[in-house]
Amino acid sequence: MVKRNQLSPPQPSLPIEEQCKSLIKNLASCKQTIRDRSLRTVLRTWLPEQTSIPDESMKKLWQGLFYCLWHADKSLYQSELIDRLAAALQSLPLPLSLHYFAVFLFTMRREWSRIDRLRLDKFYLLIRRFLNGFFEIMDGSACDLELTRRLMGVLFDGTFFAGDRFNGSGVSYHVACAFVEEVRPFLPLRKEVSEVVFAPFVVVMGVVDDKVLVGKIKSCLFDELLKNGKRLVEVKKCGGDGGVCEEEEDDVVVLGSVALSMEFGKRFYEMGSSPDCCQGNRKVIFALHKEFLQLGKDVLASGIEVSVMEGSRRCEDQVPELVPIEGDGLNAVSVSKKKNGLKKCSKSKKDADAVNHGKKDTSCQEAMISDLQQEFEKIASEMGPVKDEVASVCEEAEPVSVAKKSKKRKREDKGVVGQGNRDAAESGLPGPSSEESSKRVRFSLKNNVVWKPHCPLPPKYLRLPPSATPRGSALKKGIPAGPVREFCQSRKTKKKVKPSTRKVVKRRSRV
Numbered sequence: 001m002v003k004r005n006q007l008s009p010p011q012p013s014l015p016i017e018e019q020c021k022s023l024i025k026n027l028a029s030c031k032q033t034i035r036d037r038s039l040r041t042v043l044r045t046w047l048p049e050q051t052s053i054p055d056e057s058m059k060k061l062w063q064g065l066f067y068c069l070w071h072a073d074k075s076l077y078q079s080e081l082i083d084r085l086a087a088a089l090q091s092l093p094l095p096l097s098l099h100y101f102a103v104f105l106f107t108m109r110r111e112w113s114r115i116d117r118l119r120l121d122k123f124y125l126l127i128r129r130f131l132n133g134f135f136e137i138m139d140g141s142a143c144d145l146e147l148t149r150r151l152m153g154v155l156f157d158g159t160f161f162a163g164d165r166f167n168g169s170g171v172s173y174h175v176a177c178a179f180v181e182e183v184r185p186f187l188p189l190r191k192e193v194s195e196v197v198f199a200p201f202v203v204v205m206g207v208v209d210d211k212v213l214v215g216k217i218k219s220c221l222f223d224e225l226l227k228n229g230k231r232l233v234e235v236k237k238c239g240g241d242g243g244v245c246e247e248e249e250d251d252v253v254v255l256g257s258v259a260l261s262m263e264f265g266k267r268f269y270e271m272g273s274s275p276d277c278c279q280g281n282r283k284v285i286f287a288l289h290k291e292f293l294q295l296g297k298d299v300l301a302s303g304i305e306v307s308v309m310e311g312s313r314r315c316e317d318q319v320p321e322l323v324p325i326e327g328d329g330l331n332a333v334s335v336s337k338k339k340n341g342l343k344k345c346s347k348s349k350k351d352a353d354a355v356n357h358g359k360k361d362t363s364c365q366e367a368m369i370s371d372l373q374q375e376f377e378k379i380a381s382e383m384g385p386v387k388d389e390v391a392s393v394c395e396e397a398e399p400v401s402v403a404k405k406s407k408k409r410k411r412e413d414k415g416v417v418g419q420g421n422r423d424a425a426e427s428g429l430p431g432p433s434s435e436e437s438s439k440r441v442r443f444s445l446k447n448n449v450v451w452k453p454h455c456p457l458p459p460k461y462l463r464l465p466p467s468a469t470p471r472g473s474a475l476k477k478g479i480p481a482g483p484v485r486e487f488c489q490s491r492k493t494k495k496k497v498k499p500s501t502r503k504v505v506k507r508r509s510r511v
Contacts, residue, residue: 027064062107078122082129089133105158109168131182139186143193160204176216187254202267206277225259232256236304260306265292
């Protein structure tokens with residue numbers, strides 16, 4: 001007799017190779033949903049549970065991750081995917097994280113020649129984000145000297161000193177170009193740590209036989225240090241900032257102190273004189289030795305003392321303070337976050353909110369109009385009077401009291417009143433005061449700003465409402481400037497067509 005509620009025996013866990021094979025197959029799928037599900041499984045559950053992964057299994061896993069990014073199309077989705085891949089460096093244990101980073105460099109060198117130009121940018125971004133995560137690991141350990149040496153050894157062995165035969169020089173080029181930009185947020189460092197981070201590039205320039213890589217390291221790393229070092233000497237001599245902005249000044253102090261305190265001139269001379277140096281690189285190395293030596297002489301002559309720990313780290317997450325704007329209706333800037341759940345309000349509450357909102361809009365509009373009017377009057381006073389007339393650029397049209405009329409009378413007087421208002425605006429005559437009017441008229445920027453033809457035009461950098469600038473025929477040559485007037489168009493009469501006279505051909509009668 002078979003028991004229905006009998007529990008099935010627990011299935012044995014699959015080996016790492018079998019699990020990795022199924023995950024890789026799903027990571028390289030053409031469907032985004034399958035890729036996302038598999039990536040979530042790898043990064044959240046499978047990879048953090050592993051203490052150590054064989055080298056071949058890690059290479060296969062990175063093959064799937066490479067093609068997972070290969071199939072990503074949208075730029076926002078690509079950036080999010082790259083952030084998830086780079087964030088695994090901090091979440092994994094340190095030995096597994098270093099293995100993860102080393103196999104990443106190996107995979108990029110192996111697959112670099114297959115990347116087309118349309119997909120190149122997202123892999124450039126991937127290298128930069130992994131470099132940033134690499135330096136975060138170094139910074140998280142309080143820049144331990146032994147760990148920093150181990151980390152830099154992994155980076156240089158996977159890029160500049162790679163012993164494989166893959167055509168992946170582009171990875172080394174991009175690491176050399178992005179190194180200073182990615183390490184800058186983690187500077188300044190102690191002198192011993194700075195030597196471990198920057199000194200190996202001198203050895204790379206002497207040993208590597210790739211002239212393109214030597215040029216990249218020179219232009220993107222040592223030329224940048226030289227420029228900031230010279231700038232720092234000038235700032236120290238002047239005793240001030242020398243007309244440099246705050247962020248640029250911080251970069252000058254941090255990178256310039258590295259150039260002045262690391263004794264690169266001596267290091268380049270030793271590398272250029274060693275038998276291990278390539279003959280084709282000696283010219284570049286001795287040129288850098290000469291420039292750094294001259295920089296050291298300038299420092300000694302000026303009597304400046306520079307420490308490698310000068311400067312401060314760049315805070316990218318710092319939020320700037322909001323400065324309140326002066327004005328009647330714009331006294332402060334308030335930022336409020338809306339809650340996700342919204343409750344239904346009663347009808348009376350909605351009406352009260354609408355009234356308050358209308359009052360706020362009116363006060364803001366009046367404050368903006370008063371500021372704009374002051375700017376216009378200031379510009380008009382600077383321009384001076386034209387033809388013994390002092391005309392302001394912006395005038396307020398006074399409210400007009402209107403008696404109740406019938407609809408028929410309103411239609412008849414509509415054209416006459418419109419023409420009269422234009423003539424009054426053109427001649428500059430004041431209208432009736434607001435005290436006499438029984439109607440309360442709100443000041444509108446669109447209807448009450450009048451451009452007068454004899455006053456100077458405001459400058460181009462000043463923002464104006466559409467009704468205050470002349471348009472159309474007022475800007476053409478030969479036509480006097482002023483408000484555009486509408487003329488009644490004459491009715492077109494059809495020309496009378498004369499009836500065509502047919503020529504009558506008379507036939508001669510035969511005799």
